[in-house]
Structures are given as C-alpha cells and as structure tokens.
Amino acid sequence: MKWTPRDCAKGDMVRIQTGSVFHYGIFVSEDEVIQFGYPPLPEYADKNDPPLVCAVDIDTFSSGRVVQCLDLSRAERKKRLPVEQTVKTARSRLGEGGYNLLHNNCEHFANECYFGVKRSEQEETMRKKWQSRVTLDVYFTDLSKNSEKDMLEYAARRSGGLDIYRDMNVSSGSFTYEADGKWVCISTDKTARCAAVAVSNKPVGIGVAQYGSPDENTLKKLICGLFERAEGRELYRLYSRKKSAAGGRRLKSVKTSKPGIRTFDTPEELGCVISVCSEAEELRVFSYENGAASISDRI
Amino acid sequence: MQMKREEITEKLKDILISASDDPQTAEKCTDDSKLQTELGMTSVNMLYTVIAIEETFDIRFDDVTVSSFETFGDVVDYIEKKLS
Incomplete structure (x- = not known):
C-alpha cells in the first residue's frame, strides 16, 4: 500500500500526519470526510467530547496538513470494497461512539469501511515492537x-x-x-x-x-x-x-x-x-x- | 489480580522507560509528572505504553484517547481501579 498526496476521489481512504501518528478518514466529497474522532484542531481538543464518527469538510479534516490518499496495487485492489459500499458503510456509522485508542480507533474505522476488515497497522506495529x-x-x-x-x-x-x-x-x-x-x-x-x-x-x-x-x-x-x-x-x-x-x-x-x-x-x-x-x-x-x-x- | 500501588508504579515506570528515549525518565516519574510536557510522551509513545500496560497488567483500556491521562498518577489510578 502506498500513500500519496493527490486529488482525492470518492471513497478514498485518506490520512493526515499528527505528530508521529496518522489520523484516518473516508473521503466522500470536498464537503464530506467521515472519520472516527475529531481533527487535531484546538476547538475540538478544548471541548473534550467523547470521540464520535463525524463528517467534516476536507479543510477541517486536513487541519492545515497534507492529505494523503491510499493507492493500491492491482492485487490490493481486489481486496477493497466497492466505492458505494465504502461510502454507505461510513455514513451508516455517523454518530457512533465507543472509541478506543487501541481497539477501535480512526484507522480501524477507515479500514473497516474501505476493506471490510477492522485493523490498525499503527497498533500492530507498536504491539510487535513491544513484544519483540x-x-x-x-x-x-x-x-x-x-x-x-x-x-x-x-x-x-x-x-x-x-x-x-x-x-x-x-x-x-x-x-x-x-x-x-x-x-x-x-x-x-x-x-x-x-x-x-x-x-x-x-x-x-x-x-x-x-x-x-x-x-x-x-x-x-x-x-x-x-x-x-x-x-x-x-x-x-x-x-x-x-x-x-x-x-x-x-x-x-x-x-x-x-x-x-x-x-x-x-x-x-x-x-x-x-x-x-x-x-x-x-x-x-x-x-x-x-x-x-x-x-x-x-x- | 491483587497488586500494591507501589508495585504498579514500579512496573509502569519500567514501561515508560522502555517507551521513552529520555534516560532520565525514571527519575522524573512522580504521581504529579505530566505525561506530555514532563515525561515527553508523544502519541506514538502513548500507543506503545497503552499496549504495554494491557499486556503487563492483563487489563483492557476502555474509552481511552491520547489525552485521557494528564499525569503519571492518573495512569496508576486507572490501573489500580481496573485491578481492584
């Protein structure tokens, strides 16, 4: 899998870098990026609300950072869900809570919408690091x-x-x-x-x-x-x-x-x-x- | 699992030392030490720390975000509560 800064297309998995980790979302349109949790902006951090699945526009999602889109190889493309299903799944989860840094974070959410598999590479990498x-x-x-x-x-x-x-x-x-x-x-x-x-x-x-x-x-x-x-x-x-x-x-x-x-x-x-x-x-x-x-x- | 607060503190210190690049972490760890500003915890360190805590103490964190804990003592309190 490769991440590139390019124009986003409907159903893309997108991410921005926040410090040393990434925040993920599903791009539907310029006005609708669906994510689990909130963008790294002070107005969200100050509220201290429990993280929910929410939709924001692309500028709010990016929070001034570079937006990267996921590019797949031919083999990887076979694993992703159809675009409409990705969008439908993401929209169906709007308002959902139950965020967990390890077990149910923004990357789990985006992967579930995009591939149908709930996983977080960041979590897996850290777990391997700890165990090894x-x-x-x-x-x-x-x-x-x-x-x-x-x-x-x-x-x-x-x-x-x-x-x-x-x-x-x-x-x-x-x-x-x-x-x-x-x-x-x-x-x-x-x-x-x-x-x-x-x-x-x-x-x-x-x-x-x-x-x-x-x-x-x-x-x-x-x-x-x-x-x-x-x-x-x-x-x-x-x-x-x-x-x-x-x-x-x-x-x-x-x-x-x-x-x-x-x-x-x-x-x-x-x-x-x-x-x-x-x-x-x-x-x-x-x-x-x-x-x-x-x-x-x-x- | 019954564990004294001192024992939890010691194990948590070990984890933070392992997570941190700062060799002075052990000396800086007190109940009031701020995780981000004093102990230099980043979001990656936090992720590593949460995994390490779950595996070390055999507990599961609920509703945890990067900003859930402000101080070292807050994490010890959380673990103590989970184990009780």
Whole structure:
C-alpha cells in the first residue's frame, strides 16, 4: 500500500500526519470526510467530547496538513470494497461512539469501511515492537546486607513475573523458564562481597569479580590465554567479562572482544566489577537493599 | 489480580522507560509528572505504553484517547481501579 498526496476521489481512504501518528478518514466529497474522532484542531481538543464518527469538510479534516490518499496495487485492489459500499458503510456509522485508542480507533474505522476488515497497522506495529523488545535488568546487592537468595527471588518476580522457588525450584547459576511462549532467562554470580543477577527474555550471562581476589598471579593463570595481557583492575574486568560470556567453557578460551558484553563497577565500598553478556541494547541496573530495588545506574 | 500501588508504579515506570528515549525518565516519574510536557510522551509513545500496560497488567483500556491521562498518577489510578 502506498500513500500519496493527490486529488482525492470518492471513497478514498485518506490520512493526515499528527505528530508521529496518522489520523484516518473516508473521503466522500470536498464537503464530506467521515472519520472516527475529531481533527487535531484546538476547538475540538478544548471541548473534550467523547470521540464520535463525524463528517467534516476536507479543510477541517486536513487541519492545515497534507492529505494523503491510499493507492493500491492491482492485487490490493481486489481486496477493497466497492466505492458505494465504502461510502454507505461510513455514513451508516455517523454518530457512533465507543472509541478506543487501541481497539477501535480512526484507522480501524477507515479500514473497516474501505476493506471490510477492522485493523490498525499503527497498533500492530507498536504491539510487535513491544513484544519483540529485548529486556535486560541487572540487580546487585551487598551480601552483608541482603542474601543472594532474597535478591534472586525479588529480581525473578519483578523482571520475569516468576515465583522462583515455586516455578523453577532453583537458587543459583544460569537457567531459563518458558511460560505462555515467553522466555525468562536468568543468570547469577557472586563474590564474597557482592551478588548479582541478570534477567532477560533472551540468553544472558553475568559475571562478577572482586578486585584483589583471587590475587593477580593466580587470576592470570586461570583466565589469560597465550596472547592476553592485563594488569590491575583491568585484569579483574577481564575476569568478569569472561565469566559472563563463558557459558560453561574454560575461561582461558573465552573471547571477550565480541559485542554484547557490558562492564560496570559497583559502588566503591563493594570493590566489585560486573559484566553482562546479552543481546539487549538497553540495560537497567538496580541495587537491591532491604527487600526492594532502586535504579542505581544506567549504562 | 491483587497488586500494591507501589508495585504498579514500579512496573509502569519500567514501561515508560522502555517507551521513552529520555534516560532520565525514571527519575522524573512522580504521581504529579505530566505525561506530555514532563515525561515527553508523544502519541506514538502513548500507543506503545497503552499496549504495554494491557499486556503487563492483563487489563483492557476502555474509552481511552491520547489525552485521557494528564499525569503519571492518573495512569496508576486507572490501573489500580481496573485491578481492584
């Protein structure tokens, strides 16, 4: 389907852009454009009336914006209703209410008159966007104040909607859970001071390293491949990155140069560094304290 | 579904963060924050937010338009009422 600014013909589906969405109607004549809801003009907005199906002239409909008409391909034309039926349907609904932003909006109305099918592409696009988003929440806590178990339970419930002990019967490590076709992936890790958990709807790995533990020489032997060199804090950052990407492999062989791993330090008093390996672009970081979490940082 | 107001608020904040391009959204969210002028909600964001709320809380919005809610607190009130 293609939208073009041209002279409108009787029975055309028309639209104008209002901000980042479109307002739709059915063109009958210059004096009659039938729409569900009102044009984006102050006199309508100020009234605050419940939206109804109404007819206005083309200038009122356009509200000073460019009117686009729907152009169909040969195949698409077979799907549209005859012009007279489109007009008849639109007119028969004048005065009708029951507007709903999601389920019964101006686009649903126009499509129903034009194709005989009630649908909104704007709604479908947004729904797909919501359902396909990759989520990633990371929680960390000071183990002298909260237990890893409590944090894990809170994180799984808050970000995954899961009762971790009832639904999954697990308490640490990396695991996944599927409910109603939706995946919840959880990864946990801890040091002596700090514990962290990542919750995502895609595979995720988390690694936590504590500065100075184990000592640098031991750590180098444990994680550094033949050509890897790192010293001081950078070595511990590398350690956490390798742990997050390890997936059960030997740390020496884990490459951390691939995209998707993000590393951040915990508050100074915890002396830990956390890395998360995931597909998510957005990462929210929460610190967990006294049975609740607050957003502590954004990477 | 029984849900405390605080829990609704937290989940709604998550949704608005996901809908918004502004990284400061979480800090700006209070009951009195104006959706359009303070939280930068556009009509597209509003559509996304309404879908997200319906799916997250398993409720259905009735008679909702872009201008149905003025503040963050109005949305929390609406969800709370729907869930009660």
